[in-house]
Each structure stands twice: as C-alpha cells, then as structure tokens.
Amino acid sequence: MDLYCQKCDEPWEVYYVGGSNGMNEDAKEDGNETVNGMKPSEAFKAGIGCPSCDWGKNAPKQQSMRGLASSVCADLLGDDIDGIASMMDDFEWAGMLEDE
DSSP, rough: OOOOOOOTOOOOEEEHHHSTHHHHOOOOOTTTOBBTBBOOOHHHHTOOOOOGTTTTOOOOOOOHHHHHHHHHHHHHHTTHHHHHHHHHHHHHHHHTOOOO
8 A cells, every 4th residue: 555745646655654774764875864854754744845846846826626535545544554555545446536
C-alpha cells in the first residue's frame, strides 16, 4: 500500500517511508540528512512534501483531492502510517479520489 505526498500526490511505499532503510537512509547518502530540521520521513508525514516535489518547492499551487484526503487522514491518524495507507486504499477502491 502507498502513502501519498500531501503536496504533489507522488505515491511512496509505506515501508520506504516508515522503514529504517528507506527515506532517511537515502537522504543521508544524498547529503540531505534533515528537511526543516526534521528527518525526511518525519517531514513527509508532517505534510512538508517529498523528494519528488523538492519538499514542496515544486508542488502544484492547488492541492488535489488525493492530497487533501492524505492530509485529512494524516491529521486524523497521526503517526499510524499503516492506517493512513489503508484508508487511502479504501478511498481509491471507492472511487473517491478521482479529480474531475
């Protein structure tokens, strides 16, 4: 299951965001150990963005329905990334994330 960037909708595997060998380790290899004083995985969960949108700098001006749903799920469930991914998967299945 995927977690979506709250800024650009880029899908990220739950294990990559929350796992010990994921986003934080890749950022160390690239020389970017922190984003706004947080570990990259923490910045992602806080809604700052992801590496794909350069941590929100290259994100679209208007948030999509998927980004809004991801933000609301993160607000409701906090650090429960498995719960967020599951809820987003349910929204996808129900067709609730289709932008028109």
